[in-house]
Amino acid sequence: MLYGSVLLFALVMVLFGLAYLRPAWVTRITPSQWIVGGGLVLPIPILVLLTGTALVLGEQLLPKGDAPLRFKAHAERWQWTFIYPDGREMSDETLHIPAGQAVDIAVTSEDVIHSFWVPRLGGKIDAIPGHENLIRLEADEPGTYWGQCAEYCGPGHDGMWFRVQAHAAEDFTALMEGRR
Numbered sequence: 001m002l003y004g005s006v007l008l009f010a011l012v013m014v015l016f017g018l019a020y021l022r023p024a025w026v027t028r029i030t031p032s033q034w035i036v037g038g039g040l041v042l043p044i045p046i047l048v049l050l051t052g053t054a055l056v057l058g059e060q061l062l063p064k065g066d067a068p069l070r071f072k073a074h075a076e077r078w079q080w081t082f083i084y085p086d087g088r089e090m091s092d093e094t095l096h097i098p099a100g101q102a103v104d105i106a107v108t109s110e111d112v113i114h115s116f117w118v119p120r121l122g123g124k125i126d127a128i129p130g131h132e133n134l135i136r137l138e139a140d141e142p143g144t145y146w147g148q149c150a151e152y153c154g155p156g157h158d159g160m161w162f163r164v165q166a167h168a169a170e171d172f173t174a175l176m177e178g179r180r
Contacts, residue, residue: 001053004053007046008046068101068103068104068136070104070106071095071105072107073105073107073108074107075107075114077111078153078154079093079160080160086176094163094165096172097139097165097166097172099141099142099166099172100139101169102136102137102138103136103138105136105137106133107126107132107135108127108131108133110129113151114126114151115151118145118164120145121147126151142167143165143166144163144164145165145166146161146163147163147164148161149161
């Protein structure tokens, strides 16, 4: 999207430069030619390219293959509670996931609209009371990834941070077996 917008901006700046540096050239073009050329011919290929790119990249975000591990993230009064696939509930503001494996997170809320967002792992999704939204995330490598509520939800919003701790597969398995 950035490259497409830079290309469109560059084309408009070239036209602007021509109009400024060569005014005689601009006066030879009729208003209807400006409308057709600048309003249709110029933006259509760029918009088609941007739309195609968005569709291809968006398709990659859709769930495919076997169902991954499914976690739950529940927001309530400026804190997150995480529920693991085996049903254990953890409210220590840390979600432990396996690295290198896609996971689904079902996001819900108890009180107001919150937003589950881990910038380094992917997009964000709203946590809406009485509704479950699903987001698929994948950490490429083990590490700590910070997340936050990205929807103003009241006076405690600024402290509604959480951590996603991605572990190597064997470490994640050991961690889940050790917590039983």
